[in-house]
Amino acid sequence: MLSLLRRLALPNSCSEVTSALVDDNSPAPEIAAGVQYAHPDAATLLLALGGAWTVRGKLPAVSDAIREIDAAPAVRRVTFDTRALGAWDTALLTFLLGVIRHAKGKQLTIDRDGLPQGMSGLIDLATAVPPVEGAAEKRSRRSLVTIFGEAAIDFAAGTGRLMAFIGEAAMSFGRLLTGRPARFRHSDLWLFIEQAGVDALPIVSLLSLLQGLTMAFLGAAQLQMFGAQIYVANLIGMSMAAEVGAVMTAIIMAGRTGAAYAAQIGTMQVNQEIDALRTMGLEPMDFLVLPRMLALILMMPLLYLYANLLGMFGGGVIAVLVLGITPEQFVNQLFAAVPLSVFVTGLCKSAVFGLLVALSGCMQGVNCGRSAAAVGDATTSAVVMAIVAIIVGDGIFGVLAPPFPVGQ
Amino acid sequence: MAQSARGEPIITVEQLTMAFGSFVVQKDLNFTVKRGDIFVIMGGSGCGKSTLLRHLIGLQTPAAGKVYYGRESLWDAKPADRLSILRRTGVLYQSGALFTSMTLAENVSLPLQTYTTLPPGQIREIVSTKLALVGLAGYEDFFPSAISGGMMKRAGLARAMALDPEILYFDEPSAGLDPITSKRLDDLILQLRDDLGATIVMVTHELPSIFAIADNSVFLDNVKRTATAVGDPKEMVRTTNDEMVREFLTREGTLNEVALPAAATSSAASASSPSSSAGAS
Numbered sequence: 001m002l003s004l005l006r007r008l009a010l011p012n013s014c015s016e017v018t019s020a021l022v023d024d025n026s027p028a029p030e031i032a033a034g035v036q037y038a039h040p041d042a043a044t045l046l047l048a049l050g051g052a053w054t055v056r057g058k059l060p061a062v063s064d065a066i067r068e069i070d071a072a073p074a075v076r077r078v079t080f081d082t083r084a085l086g087a088w089d090t091a092l093l094t095f096l097l098g099v100i101r102h103a104k105g106k107q108l109t110i111d112r113d114g115l116p117q118g119m120s121g122l123i124d125l126a127t128a129v130p131p132v133e134g135a136a137e138k139r140s141r142r143s144l145v146t147i148f149g150e151a152a153i154d155f156a157a158g159t160g161r162l163m164a165f166i167g168e169a170a171m172s173f174g175r176l177l178t179g180r181p182a183r184f185r186h187s188d189l190w191l192f193i194e195q196a197g198v199d200a201l202p203i204v205s206l207l208s209l210l211q212g213l214t215m216a217f218l219g220a221a222q223l224q225m226f227g228a229q230i231y232v233a234n235l236i237g238m239s240m241a242a243e244v245g246a247v248m249t250a251i252i253m254a255g256r257t258g259a260a261y262a263a264q265i266g267t268m269q270v271n272q273e274i275d276a277l278r279t280m281g282l283e284p285m286d287f288l289v290l291p292r293m294l295a296l297i298l299m300m301p302l303l304y305l306y307a308n309l310l311g312m313f314g315g316g317v318i319a320v321l322v323l324g325i326t327p328e329q330f331v332n333q334l335f336a337a338v339p340l341s342v343f344v345t346g347l348c349k350s351a352v353f354g355l356l357v358a359l360s361g362c363m364q365g366v367n368c369g370r371s372a373a374a375v376g377d378a379t380t381s382a383v384v385m386a387i388v389a390i391i392v393g394d395g396i397f398g399v400l401a402p403p404f405p406v407g408q
Numbered sequence: 409m410a411q412s413a414r415g416e417p418i419i420t421v422e423q424l425t426m427a428f429g430s431f432v433v434q435k436d437l438n439f440t441v442k443r444g445d446i447f448v449i450m451g452g453s454g455c456g457k458s459t460l461l462r463h464l465i466g467l468q469t470p471a472a473g474k475v476y477y478g479r480e481s482l483w484d485a486k487p488a489d490r491l492s493i494l495r496r497t498g499v500l501y502q503s504g505a506l507f508t509s510m511t512l513a514e515n516v517s518l519p520l521q522t523y524t525t526l527p528p529g530q531i532r533e534i535v536s537t538k539l540a541l542v543g544l545a546g547y548e549d550f551f552p553s554a555i556s557g558g559m560m561k562r563a564g565l566a567r568a569m570a571l572d573p574e575i576l577y578f579d580e581p582s583a584g585l586d587p588i589t590s591k592r593l594d595d596l597i598l599q600l601r602d603d604l605g606a607t608i609v610m611v612t613h614e615l616p617s618i619f620a621i622a623d624n625s626v627f628l629d630n631v632k633r634t635a636t637a638v639g640d641p642k643e644m645v646r647t648t649n650d651e652m653v654r655e656f657l658t659r660e661g662t663l664n665e666v667a668l669p670a671a672a673t674s675s676a677a678s679a680s681s682p683s684s685s686a687g688a689s
Contacts, residue, residue, distance in 0.1 A: 053598075054572065055520060055524050055526065055534060055570075055571060055572055056523070056524055058525070058526075059526065059530055060525075061529075061530070062533065089572035089604065090537050090538060090541070090569070090572055090604070091534060091572075092533060093537055093541075094530075094533045094534045094536075094537040097537055097540070098533060118602065118603035118604065118605070119603070121599055121602070121603045122541065122599070122603045122604070125541055125599055125603075126537060126540040126541050126545075127540070127544065129540070129544075129545055130543040130545065131540075131546030132545065132546035132547060135604070270508075320471040369553065370508070370553040371506070371508030371509050371551065371552070371553055372508045372509055372511075373508065373509030374508075
């Protein structure tokens with residue numbers, strides 16, 4: 001609390017009260033801020049300010065003073081009496097600025113003599129720099145047409161950014177493939193490979209194993225009705241290899257690694273690190289995006305295989321324990337059921353999913369705004385975008401390279 | 409400002425030792441900040457200036473020693489009491505530390521909304537006043553990302569002043585500012601002290617600022633790991649026997665006696681001379 005006293009008008013005994021370090025929990029026993037209006041003569045309005053004018057108390061409204069000024073059109077001069085004024089801080093300044101601004105607008109004379117010491121300096125300071133013109137952004141209501149229009153423009157701009165990003169990423173990739181120096185730190189690549197590979201194993205293990213167990217358990221009940229328990233191997237094998245293995249690892253990686261990429265690059269954007277890279281002549285696309293893309297494209301197929309292994313193991317556990325199938329039978333049936341081509345498609349699909357996850361994460365990071373909230377938005381968008389891309393991509397793969405003949 | 413209130417101790421540091429684990433940053437610090445002072449914590453890079461500030465504003469626990477606000481010991485107080493002590497202070501962080509997802513007005517009004525019972529309309533008016541005081545009138549709805557570094561610092565100051573604290577802490581207020589802006593910030597600090605009666609504690613190594621506005625100071629030596637000088641820097645530069653202090657305050661002797669401030673009170677005149685010679689060398 002910045003308690004100030006008017007030195008001239010108040011006796012010293014009073015100043016001691018407020019000068020002691022006052023505990024904030026027990027507000028000083030001061031009178032609440034108040035203002036009284038008087039007309040010493042027809043052309044003068046006198047504002048008698050009393051009590052404690054601090055932000056921690058209750059304050060009179062400026063609008064009352066403005067009303068008082070407007071109510072007496074004969075008034076040409078505004079004066080102040082602050083003999084009853086206790087502690088004050090910028091709350092009083094705010095009130096006075098409001099009064100002065102209104103009085104100036106009405107061409108009234110303002111007599112600052114009655115104001116406390118220091119106040120005049122503060123008023124000058126606060127009015128020294130005129131408010132910046134046109135800076136106040138109007139928060140007007142927008143019509144439905146405007147909202148749709150702006151959304152359409154945003155969408156177009158977003159699509160443009162997406163295309164530009166994909167193009168740049170492709171060029172960066174091209175630089176790598178044609179042997180021209182795509183500059184990034186190889187230690188970064190190994191770090192990203194570790195993060196997207198080994199570090200992801202525990203969560204992938206857990207989820208694939210559970211997925212295999214669950215599918216086999218639920219499928220077993222259905223297959224038992226036909227006495228076709230042995231086909232649980234087909235069920236697990238095909239669903240893991242053709243669909244679940246690839247999509248589930250991709251979604252795990254979107255939430256785990258794609259989000260991390262968006263947050264890393266987004267924070268670098270906030271810290272101007274990306275600007276620093278550019279001025280060093282390092283293309284952010286090469287330095288930041290390329291190693292991340294490579295890491296995910298390389299690691300995702302491996303994770304896919306690993307997830308299949310664990311999922312099929314989970315299915316086998318159910319087959320052996322619940323359905324009474326021997327492990328040999330299960331493995332033989334599995335090999336017979338899943339052709340190698342399904343794995344090949346699955347591996348390709350995983351690599352594409354890896355690319356999609358890395359692209360979404362990096363793109364949202366690079367296009368991140370410069371605030372903490374923007375980093376959060378970028379992370380969210382990265383995950384959502386990656387999952388949408390994965391599901392759409394999976395659909396396209398399903399149509400172009402179906403794991404088994406469709407139709408007749 | 410009532411003169412009787414000035415000069416009484418407002419912050420007292422006793423035998424303060426600061427350490428990170430077993431690494432002692434500074435030991436046995438003793439100094440007193442008086443009400444109405446502009447107190448400077450100075451010293452070379454890495455000597456623990458900012459760490460000392462963090463001990464004063466309750467962010468870091470001392471390894472030993474006491475920090476008193478008035479008669480209350482900050483680190484012996486219960487957490488709730490410590491908060492109420494610290495609510496009498498405002499801090500301007502080195503780069504403003506504005507909340508980037510809030511507008512300037514929202515940044516400044518956050519403490520007012522939290523700790524006062526004022527209606528939203530009056531909070532908005534007070535926020536506008538604070539922004540006007542730091543020369544940012546009309547920038548209420550700007551986001552921190554849309555304004556310059558100097559403006560961010562001033563907006564940070566407006567937020568630090570939101571509750572009109574008794575004590576304002578500044579961490580390197582003029583770092584990264586041009587000489588004119590930094591001079592104006594010094595003037596603003598002086599005016600806040602003179603007109604609003606605030607006590608100012610600042611961490612800085614800007615010699616022009618130190619000579620222009622400081623009343624009292626402590627010098628932290630990063631080799632001896634303790635305070636080697638306490639007092640008015642304008643006196644200190646003449647009277648010190650410590651080689652490091654003299655080198656620091658004279659820029660290794662490149663500020664000659666002529667350029668150094670003549671008298672303790674002529675702050676306006678002294679402000680320009682060290683800065684001009686500092687700029688020339």
